[in-house]
Amino acid sequence: METYLKVLDPDDSSAGGGSASAIAGAMAGALLALVARLSRPSIRKNGGSAAGTPPGELDDAAFEGMALRAIALSQRLRAGAREDTEAFQAVRDSYRLPKASEAEKAKRQLAVQAAWVRATGKPLENAEACLALLELGVELKDWVNPSVYSDYSSGLYLARAGLLGCLDNVSINLPSLKDEGVAASIALRATVCRSRCEALAALPGILA
Helix, strand or coil, X not given: CHHHHHHHCCCCCCCCHHHHHHXXXXXXXXXHHHHHHHCCCCCCHHHCCCCCCCCCXXXXXXXXXXXXXXXXXXXXXXXXXXXHHXXXXXXXXXXXXXXXXXXXXXXXXXXXXXXXXXXXXXXXXXXXXXXXHHHHHHHHHHHCCHHHXXXXXXXXXXXXXXXXXXXXXXXXXXXXXXXXXXXXXXXXXXXXXXXXXXXXXXXXXXXC
């Protein structure tokens, strides 16, 4: 909640787009958990789903499993929002370290680079959590209770927005990484994440 309030405060620059994107993902997870639980066969209305009646049937335990996965991802992203803010603050703090001597300069440079790796890696982790929510949403797609379909679609939109916002933060921080191997590894993971998101968004009935 503290991070959320920081995002809402235009005069507080400690929490920005990365934290806001992670919070969007956390909300997506909560919505998808709600949808999964309200789409259980025991309570789903009209005996069907928003996309028609799929072959076979899942039992209540399967939907509860999806709900628990969504909740875990939501909690992970909520924590990730706070950690993103902390990572950005660590970058600020590293630049404030003393640099009067060569030893201090070397120590400061190591701290700066460690902070940038953290500030680039954390939004990537958050983006990957948002991707996991999109994948869960695809898994749930054919079973959604029609009465909560707007909650389902809202969850998908939030997950996608969170993913793309987090990846933008990765992109803007990448040039600050001096270790080319680390930068290349992070860039590759970000590319895979974005490509997978685009593929999921193109599926029928997803983010239409």
